[in-house]
Amino acid sequence: MDRGTVLVVGAGPAGLFASRKIAAAGYRVIILNRDIKPGGLAEYGIYPQKFHMKGGLRKQFFKFLEMPNLSYFGNTPVLGHGSLTLGDLRQWNPSAIVFAVGAQGTKTLGLPGEEGKGLYSAKDFVFHYNQLPPFASMDFSIGRRVAIVGMGNVMVDIARWLLEDMPGERPEEVAVIARRGPFEAKFDKKEFDYVEMHLDRGSFSEELRRVQERVQGCGQDISKLAESTFPWLDQPLAQIAPGKLSFRFLTSPSAVLLDEAGRINRLRVTENDLVLKGDTTAARATDQTAELEFDTLIYAIGDIVDPALGLPCDKKGYYITNPDESRHEGAAYEVFDPQTGKVLAGEFVVGWARKASDGLVGKARFDAEQGCDHILKYLETAPSRIAPSLEDITRGFSRRGTRAVDKGEIKLLARTEEAEAKAHNLPAIKFPTNEQMLAAIEKEKSASGSSKSGSAAA
Template sequence: MKGIFVVGAGPAGMFAARQIALAGYDVFLFNRDIKPGGLAEYGIYPLKEKMKGGLRKQFAQVLALPNIHYFGNVLVGNSYEVTLEELEAMRPAAIVFACGAQGARKLGLPGAEAKGVYAAKDFVYNYNLLPPYTAMDFSTGRHIAIVGMGNVAIDIARWLLEDAPDRKTESVTIIARRGPLEIKFDQKEIEHVEQNIDRDALAAELERVKEPCARCNQDVSPQKIYEEHFRKLKDPGFVFAPPQLSFRFLSSPAAILPDANGRIARLEVAENDLVLKADGSTSAVQTDRRVTLDIDTLIFAIGDAHDPKIGLPMGPDGYATEPDPANPREPHYEVWNAETRAIMPGRYVTGWARKASTGLVGIARHDGEVCASKAIEFLKSAPDSATLSQSEILNRLEAMGLRPVTKADLALLARVEQSEAQARHLESFKYSDNDAMLEAIAQERERSSQTEAVQLASTS
């Protein structure tokens, strides 16, 4: 059999798996989390229930394909549970790595180890109830700074200003290296928190950065910036509602200053200049001007990095893929071994594993499908690798002391979570602990086999 392994069951992995399965191959999905979905389940904002529900349905349809096999709760990687060598020993004909970008980009600031300093993805994993992040301390205080001005930063600001159940938030400050014209968030995301912006304070901030921006031919007048990014602020009747969301443009965090308990108490920020480059683009250059902000929580939303512990060759934006000199910004999908200067045939990366923090679910889906078509082309002429069967792989994983979660287990878990939701009068219920999920699966399996035994006895 020519079985294909897909590592990671986020959008890129799920849609790659679907396409390969529809081409007639057996696909074996290995996923770190018990449940599939990746950031679609554990990153997308908790209240975007319609979008999350729609994606869950699509993922369930993918898993319903008879030639897709699922092993959740299995961490692949040379520093993890199943090394790449052990994976190869199960004789896949091809492997698609769709394991996302699980690390965080770091600035290497003094004091970065202080309590109350978090990476955005870990923070959203916590409030989206992904084990083990749910059990970790992501406590927030009253004055929070978020570094970065993309959609992830705004999602987190929304959570802290509006929805976190135990919030103490009095202010959230978005700190951005560049100016207001480089805002990356979308109108539909900022709309949720525009009422938290004090229009006078934002106007004063735009005035503060007016001069360096003007030197780069950037008009950052309130009229222009409101028109492009803050539509509600154009309304003469706009009313500010605390807690406050404010912005500090042309600023980079320089040092984290902890209190006696080791928690961040202040953030030293360097002011930046904006410089016009020969090609017409701009760059932010740090000056020696510093300001200190009273901050008790700091969250970095400056992008993700690929995880070196998996053991794939590392590239600049994702795992190393075959370079394309004609198009260096668009690497290929085949894993590239820089030492031998050759591709690893039949080994691919896709989604955020290929290009970290790039795009929404639709982009990850497309990337997974393009990667799948390349794998299918390769498989047509690849020799039969005699891949282990579903039960052989399961036995092997169990022999390694793992507790892989199968498609049948996921169905049992879904049933338990549904009845928990009903019992608690909630729209949906989600376990936030792996042991609780495994226990629920075991109990439900026991209950179903008892019910089956009773039914069998009554019909015989």
């Protein structure tokens, strides 16, 4: 019996775990993914050297794609501007659409001078070093003094890349700019272990002395910092590595100053006080300012969703979900249109698309699977629809000039990349452009005698 077709937009961890669960319940699932390859940030965000974790997830995801009632189309962004639109998807008349597109919007601080050169969002920079097209081929030039705004695990990944693994000349100093104090550091110990040998203990102690009085007002005792967020302070330094990592606490950027070439050369900052706000702390700006010398700045302050997808968005950068959460459990997954005051029936958000930059893969999986409990309940009583045929869908791709990559082709690509890595004696290799990936697929197909190109046998 045809139980209906569900479109899943996005093949990161949330989209893939959701697809598996919906397909396992007997529905036909069609995944549309912006990137050629599945995996989202598991492929293009997680630190490149975490080969074991990335390989494990990849293997798991490829297994999901084997499900016979699950189709995959990579290289099919749903965005408008000449690509597929939300309208196309709705016209196909699926039983439900699950948006698992992650948080693709860019959050900035809206500072004067932010349009200058040498300023990057963490997401774009991470995409660049993880080889996601087109970011892989874009210029992300790094200077000698880099400021990273933010104090979470993404900051640590970026500092690690800049100080430990970036090819070419590495910066002399990476400075973490944090709105609040050292007790509010949000990174995990095991992640910071990778960069701890760069922490300049002398300037760190000086910085602690500088902010000591200001954090004391919130009951924080700097002499106890090692028992809290910086356990390394109690341990002897194992080794000192070139490239200095420093921190500047209680500091908020207020303007970016540019040189004649239009590149950042200084950052104007406001000094903050730390104040209690309920059971947490908050930064409160003072009238003190300073100018710090930097030639590169990276925002690692979390992301927002991309409004270009066409779903209703709020001012904070979230897709709007049913505010009536008290009425039923799954409301938080239902897309809501504030203009009509109604839920968009059969449309759901899961993972980072629902809660931007929220947690690790395990959390995105949990969110998607919990959302699916609700989606499956909806499907049981949803009005029956005529399922879109793969022909309709591929016709939609051709109309938009989209070269969709199906799951058979994804396998060929993976095989080619593995062979390339082996030939170069490297743990992994990725093609940095879509053109190279498509050419590799075609080459592999002609070698195996298949002439199929972007076929409907997805």
